[in-house]
Amino acid sequence: MTASTGDPLETAQQERADRPHAVPWRAVVVFVVLAFGLAWLIALPMWLAPGVSTAALMMLAPALATLAVVFGMRTPGRRRRRSLGIWPLRPAKRIVWFLVAGLFAPVVLVALTVAVSAALGWVKLDLAHFSGFAEMNAAALPQGTDPVPPAVLIAVQLVLIPIMAIIPNSIFAFGEEIGWRGWLLPALTPLGTWPALVLSGTIWGLWHMPVTLLGHNFGLTDWRGVALMTVGGVAWGVLLGWTRLRTASVWPAVVAHGALNASGGMVFWFFAAGTEPSLALVNPMGVAGWIVLGVVIVLLALTGQFRRQPALAARPAR
Numbered sequence: 001m002t003a004s005t006g007d008p009l010e011t012a013q014q015e016r017a018d019r020p021h022a023v024p025w026r027a028v029v030v031f032v033v034l035a036f037g038l039a040w041l042i043a044l045p046m047w048l049a050p051g052v053s054t055a056a057l058m059m060l061a062p063a064l065a066t067l068a069v070v071f072g073m074r075t076p077g078r079r080r081r082r083s084l085g086i087w088p089l090r091p092a093k094r095i096v097w098f099l100v101a102g103l104f105a106p107v108v109l110v111a112l113t114v115a116v117s118a119a120l121g122w123v124k125l126d127l128a129h130f131s132g133f134a135e136m137n138a139a140a141l142p143q144g145t146d147p148v149p150p151a152v153l154i155a156v157q158l159v160l161i162p163i164m165a166i167i168p169n170s171i172f173a174f175g176e177e178i179g180w181r182g183w184l185l186p187a188l189t190p191l192g193t194w195p196a197l198v199l200s201g202t203i204w205g206l207w208h209m210p211v212t213l214l215g216h217n218f219g220l221t222d223w224r225g226v227a228l229m230t231v232g233g234v235a236w237g238v239l240l241g242w243t244r245l246r247t248a249s250v251w252p253a254v255v256a257h258g259a260l261n262a263s264g265g266m267v268f269w270f271f272a273a274g275t276e277p278s279l280a281l282v283n284p285m286g287v288a289g290w291i292v293l294g295v296v297i298v299l300l301a302l303t304g305q306f307r308r309q310p311a312l313a314a315r316p317a318r
Contacts, residue, residue: 019186019189019190020075020076020186020187020189020190021190022190023187023188023190023191024075024187026073027069027073027075027187028184028187028188030065030068030069030073031065031066031068031069031179031183031184031187032065032184032203034061034064034065034068034069035061035062035064035065035179035207036061036206036207036209038061038064038065039058039061039207039209039210040210042054042057042058042060042061042210043055043058043210043211043214046210046211046214047210047214055211055216056172058210058211059172059173059175059176060172060175061175061179061207062175062176062177062178062179062180062184062207063174063175063176063178063179065179066084066178066179066182066183069183070084070183075187083183083186084178084182084183084250085181085182085186085244085247085248085249085250085251086178086182086249086250086251089249089251091310094246094247094310095247095249095251095252098243098246098247098249098252099251099252099255101243101252101256102243102251102252102253102254102255102256102259103162103165103166103255103256103259104162104259105256105259106256106259106260106263107161107259107262107263107266109284109289109292109293109296110260110263110264110266110284110289111263111266112292113266113267113282113283113284113288113289113291113292114266114267114270114282114288116288116291116292117267117277117281117282117288120281120288122277122278122281122282122287122288123267123271123275123277123281123282124271124272124275125270125271125272126270126271126272126273127270129150130150130151130154130269130270131272131273131274132268132270132271132272132273132274132275133150133153133154133268133269133270133271134147134150134273135273136268137150137153150269154269157269160262161259161262161263162259164258164262165255165258165259165261165262165263166255166258169257169258169259169261169262170254170255170257170258172258173254173255173257173258173261174254176204176257177240177250177253177254177257178250178254180200180203180204180237180240181200181240181241181243181244181250181253182244182250184200184203185197185200185241185244185245186244188200189245193245193306193307193309194306196241197237197238197241197242198234198237198238200237200241201233201234201235201236201237201238201241202230202233202234202237203233204233204237205229205230205231205232205233205234205237206226206229206230206233207233208229208233209226209229212225212226212229213225213226217229217232217279217283217285217286218279218280218283218285218286219279219280220280224280225280228280228283228285228286228287229285231290232283232284232285232286232289232290233285235285235289235290235293235294235297236260236284236285236289236293238293238297239256239293239296239297240253240256240257241253242300242305242306243256245306245309246305246308246309246310247310248309248310260284263284264283264284264285267282267283
């Protein structure tokens with residue numbers, strides 16, 4: 001038993017029921033190998049048959065890896081729902097507010113990413129006629145079909161984002177988040193808050209490799225896409241991980257992940273026809289996203305938000 005130094009933050013961390021006292025490295029390695037291996041296996045049809053998409057099913061790989069380490073290796077050994085951030089939902093008020101923020105904040109951050117891209121000259125916007133979006137829709141419609149005005153379509157999509165963020169996006173997002181933020185992040189917290197956030201985000205970004213190398217997200221099929229996705233995974237992973245540490249619940253990260261997926265293509269609503277935005281720059285996982293998230297993370301750090309983590313005292317063993 002390690003003696004407490006008397007520091008309240010350290011004491012709170014020691015009392016948390018969802019934190020191990022030492023990194024379970026064997027379980028971490030098994031989890032990562034399984035999550036990556038299953039991702040490649042599920043993505044294999046996309047490599048063998050272009051046009052086939054199993055990307056949504058790939059999001060279930062971390063959940064399967066979590067089941068393996070939780071029940072196969074008994075890590076954690078008890079209070080599993082609490083350790084994974086599934087239950088209990090308390091403090092309820094804080095979790096509710098974070099759920100609301102998780103539903104809408106990613107949409108705002110993606111919109112800011114579009115604004116930063118425009119300000120830096122990385123994308124030309126047409127906010128009057130939405131010509132690029134109209135051109136894309138016209139090309140997708142059968143010949144002779146009258147297109148719906150793009151402003152109407154954009155308004156409908158904005159209204160649908162909260163719905164899509166919860167159903168179906170959050171269903172698949174749960175498959176990822178129960179692994180990355182539910183199990184892996186708390187398992188790494190003995191390293192310290194920032195190392196755990198950065199390492200778990202790096203693993204999350206690299207895990208996307210089977211689809212990133214096919215051109216998903218950035219249109220790049222080499223190491224550049226992997227590198228961009230890895231940095232994007234760290235940036236978004238720090239923010240999603242903060243919601244997990246701040247609430248001791250995985251659900252805000254699940255909802256935020258779903259909202260990010262629902263709004264990630266927002267730049268294509270507003271770009272001007274005849275231009276081709278570089279996804280490496282304007283994608284929310286790309287450079288403009290790094291800038292926006294970097295500012296948010298710095299503000300959170302300066303206001304001490306990463307140090308404010310609730311202590312959930314473990315119930316006495318029976």
